[in-house]
Amino acid sequence: MELSNIKVPNHVAIIMDGNGRWAKKRFLPRIAGHKEGMNTVKKITIAASDLGVKVLTLYAFSTENWSRPQSEVSYLMGLPSKFFDTFVPDLIKNNVKVVVLGDVSQLPDNTRIAVRNAINDTSSCTGMILAFALNYGARQDILNAVNYLIEHHQGESVSFQELSQSLSTGILAPYNDPDLVIRTSGEQRLSNFLSYESAYSELYFTDTKWPDFTAQDLIEAFNDYSSRQRRFGGITEETE
Numbered sequence: 001m002e003l004s005n006i007k008v009p010n011h012v013a014i015i016m017d018g019n020g021r022w023a024k025k026r027f028l029p030r031i032a033g034h035k036e037g038m039n040t041v042k043k044i045t046i047a048a049s050d051l052g053v054k055v056l057t058l059y060a061f062s063t064e065n066w067s068r069p070q071s072e073v074s075y076l077m078g079l080p081s082k083f084f085d086t087f088v089p090d091l092i093k094n095n096v097k098v099v100v101l102g103d104v105s106q107l108p109d110n111t112r113i114a115v116r117n118a119i120n121d122t123s124s125c126t127g128m129i130l131a132f133a134l135n136y137g138a139r140q141d142i143l144n145a146v147n148y149l150i151e152h153h154q155g156e157s158v159s160f161q162e163l164s165q166s167l168s169t170g171i172l173a174p175y176n177d178p179d180l181v182i183r184t185s186g187e188q189r190l191s192n193f194l195s196y197e198s199a200y201s202e203l204y205f206t207d208t209k210w211p212d213f214t215a216q217d218l219i220e221a222f223n224d225y226s227s228r229q230r231r232f233g234g235i236t237e238e239t240e
């Protein structure tokens with residue numbers, strides 16, 4: 001595999017799909033897939049940081065996921081505290097800063113506290129930003145930004161810069177927009193994930209289920225990304 005010409009995207013966003021299917025294939029309960037998926041989050045976080053990624057955004061829980069069986073939702077809500085109990089020292093060692101996108105106020109107390117602790121414990125890290133989209137939906141996020149802007153602009157028009165900065169991804173500046181969006185496990189949709197920010201993103205789909213996704217698979221996605229010509233609607237010397 002070609003490694004020398006690899007272009008590492010600054011902002012990588014991942015829809016971590018296929019945890020349930022991974023478990024089903026092994027005759028395991030869905031939560032076993034989520035647990036293994038959490039271990040994949042740890043491996044891919046370190047791999048992305050080592051490769052020089054600036055922002056890694058992970059879609060952990062959508063505003064639609066509340067409709068899953070209550071037992072599954074409550075297991076998922078325990079994952080952030082499991083994650084941080086075992087992983088915060090590694091995050092700090094790797095200089096990774098945790099942030100969250102989405103409405104954390106609706107999460108159970110213990111989940112909110114775990115998330116808040118992780119954000120606080122890593123707040124002085126200056127390396128890669130690890131952004132968890134938690135109870136996040138792109139349309140909701142855009143609506144929140146619109147309402148915020150209406151309140152603060154009193155009839156004045158708004159610029160793209162101000163709109164970008166008012167989305168929850170404003171905290172990722174200057175890397176608000178993902179360069180590459182990866183979705184695992186075969187589906188080829190964005191599913192209400194960063195739809196405004198991914199207007200010009202390269203999209204990469206793989207059949208690999210999230211618990212099986214490895215650092216090598218991440219490099220393969222980066223190689224594919226490197227081979228594409230990004231034009232942002234314009235033309236380049238090569239395509240002209």
Ligand code: V0D
Nearest residue numbers: 016034037038060061076079080083115132
């Ligand atoms: C399950 C695969 C880490 C996707 C990965 C609450 C579904 C493992 C977190 C996490 C989940 C979230 C916030 C945070 C720290 C860690 C996580 C959820 C699900 C939903 F600050 N993995 N993970 N959160 N899964």
